[in-house]
Amino acid sequence: MKPVVVIGGGGHAKVVIQTLRLTGTPVVGYTDLEDRHGGSIQGVPYLGTDEAFVLCYTPGDVVLTIGLGSVKSNVPRIRLYTRFKELGYPFHSLIHPSAVIADDVVIGEAVQIMAGAVIQPSVRIGANVIVNTRASVDHDCRLDDHCSIAPGAIITGAVTVATGAFVGAGATIIQNITIGQHACVGAGAVVLQDVRPGSTAVGIPAKEVGSS
Incomplete structure (x- = not known):
């Protein structure tokens, strides 16, 4: 396969690089707005910067993966993905x-499924989605483009996580719930009802407290 360039040099990039190594994928380097890690x-x-990278590598030379994680908002990841x-x-x-993935799961482009994640049958995962460390996604769920499931989150059966939504670390979402576009579910929340698009829901049980 073509070598990979990691776009973005945040803490998430360390996890991405380790996972690439474990899968035997060659890594050319990483880009960032500035050199924050001593080279x-x-x-x-x-x-170098994204602009410098574009001058050196054509789309035929490499494939990309995003090294920028999500903290409440997925907008920076969406911008990077869309631009490139x-x-x-x-x-x-x-x-x-170490991820466990059922054989009928549909996985889109630029998806990142991290260590210990479990994806059960009949799940559909869109483009540029993160299913982070030890997150669990049960049967018949739909994770739309650009959403992010943080470490340890539990998504039970037939849940829809809409485009750009964020589910925080350790949150639990019961079956048949919809998390609206660009909504944010706080860490540790227990979601018992739908979360409206653009809303932030926190607590046990989760309540909407404002916009994301």
Whole structure:
């Protein structure tokens, strides 16, 4: 396969790089707005800004993966994905070897499924989605484009997480719930009813407290 460039050098990039290594995927380097790590992350070299990268590597040279995680908002990841897709760059879907994924799960482009995640049958995952460390997604769920499931979150059966939504660490969403577009579910929340688009829901049981 073509070598991978990691776009974005945040803490999430460290996890991405380790997972790429575990899967035997060659990594050229990473980009960021500035060199914040002394020239490398875990031995992977800094290639410069996104603009400098575009001048050196064409869409035919490499595939990309995003090294920027999500903290409440997925907008920065969406912007990166959209920008490089428009420039013609392909994206790599990253699956940790310890993830457990049913054989009929549909996985889109640029998806990242991290260590210990469990994805059960008949799940559909859109593009540029993160299912983070030890998150669990049960049967018949739909994770739409650009959403993020944080570490340890539990998504029970037939849940829809709409485009750009964020589910915080350790949150639990009961069956048949819809998390609206660009909504945010706080860490540790227990969601017993739908969360409206653009809303933030926190607590046990979760209540909407404002906009995301």
